[in-house]
Amino acid sequence: MNEKLISIASWNINSIRAHLPQLTNWLQQKRPDVVLLQEIKCLELQFPTQEIEELGYNLRIVGQKTYNGVAVLSKFPVQIEHDKLPGLPADDQARYLEVIVEAQKSVWRIANVYVPNGNPYPGDKFDYKLRWLHCLCTHAQNILSYEEKTIIGGDFNIAPQDFDVYDPAGWQNDALCRPESRQFYRQLLHLGYSDALRLLYPKDQIYTFWDYQGGCWPRNAGLRIDHLLLSPQAADVLKDVQVDKYLRADDKPSDHVAIVGKFGDYSNIPNITMHSAAH
DNA sequence: ATGCCGGGCGAAGCCCGA
Numbered sequence: 001m002n003e004k005l006i007s008i009a010s011w012n013i014n015s016i017r018a019h020l021p022q023l024t025n026w027l028q029q030k031r032p033d034v035v036l037l038q039e040i041k042c043l044e045l046q047f048p049t050q051e052i053e054e055l056g057y058n059l060r061i062v063g064q065k066t067y068n069g070v071a072v073l074s075k076f077p078v079q080i081e082h083d084k085l086p087g088l089p090a091d092d093q094a095r096y097l098e099v100i101v102e103a104q105k106s107v108w109r110i111a112n113v114y115v116p117n118g119n120p121y122p123g124d125k126f127d128y129k130l131r132w133l134h135c136l137c138t139h140a141q142n143i144l145s146y147e148e149k150t151i152i153g154g155d156f157n158i159a160p161q162d163f164d165v166y167d168p169a170g171w172q173n174d175a176l177c178r179p180e181s182r183q184f185y186r187q188l189l190h191l192g193y194s195d196a197l198r199l200l201y202p203k204d205q206i207y208t209f210w211d212y213q214g215g216c217w218p219r220n221a222g223l224r225i226d227h228l229l230l231s232p233q234a235a236d237v238l239k240d241v242q243v244d245k246y247l248r249a250d251d252k253p254s255d256h257v258a259i260v261g262k263f264g265d266y267s268n269i270p271n272i273t274m275h276s277a278a279h
Numbered sequence: 280a281t282g283c284c285g286g287g288c289g290a291a292g293c294c295c296g297a
Contacts, residue, residue, distance in 0.1 A: 015286055041287070066287050067295070117297060157297075176297060211297060212284035223297075255285080255297080
């Protein structure tokens with residue numbers, strides 16, 4: 001049978017105005033149903049709304065001048081649940097946007113996160129990152145109890161394991177690799193979220209970010225810091241994950257590439273035989 | 280220890296990112 005899949009992607013675009021051609025080309029080629037963007041680096045009124053809407057997307061934007069900023073593009077009806085991270089009401093940085101997407105057959109809760117970078121370690125920025133992650137874990141636990149198809153996706157600014165880093169020794173005191181940061185990532189997994197990429201590719205070295213500096217891209221000096229975390233109900237219908245590495249070779253690329261998850265309507269487990277005394 | 284590269288801002292050079 002040919003099941004229609006829903007595709008849900010995340011991409012740190014590193015300024016939507018600077019990288020709009022790369023984004024629109026990709027949208028036209030891949031036609032993802034839902035896209036989580038981070039680092040749009042603009043106010044809502046500066047967002048290229050018309051160009052995106054013309055491609056068939058509904059838009060929800062949490063903007064900020066110059067820095068940060070997140071947006072959700074959706075081919076399906078979408079409504080905002082939270083435009084700030086619950087627990088951090090005074091946060092003046094645009095880093096969180098949680099929406100409900102009503103797809104044809106299923107409803108999805110999708111949280112778009114741009115976790116603070118946290119460098120340098122130690123320092124105030126690192127402390128802010130840990131506070132932010134603490135609140136994210138608390139909220140992630142709350143929404144898990146809804147037992148919905150939920151995705152927490154975005155730029156986590158955490159490389160979960162040394163294997164996700166081209167030079168672990170050189171990065172061991174970076175905020176992206178510090179044990180304190182990684183502990184919060186594991187906490188999300190322990191709550192019951194699954195790392196979508198690792199569900200399907202448990203042993204492959206796959207990066208999502210290559211710094212512009214130092215020839216990182218040509219020598220494949222990358223990190224895996226962009227993730228899709230899935231509630232059990234979402235993980236159960238995960239069909240495919242792709243990291244669009246080719247994007248990093250474009251002219252004028254973002255320094256991140258997109259990660260795309262594809263989901264079906266039915267569990268991946270074709271048959272569950274229950275032990276029963278009834279026969 | 281710092282810069283590398285690249286974007287924003289704004290019109291030079293600094294702040295920020297990862």
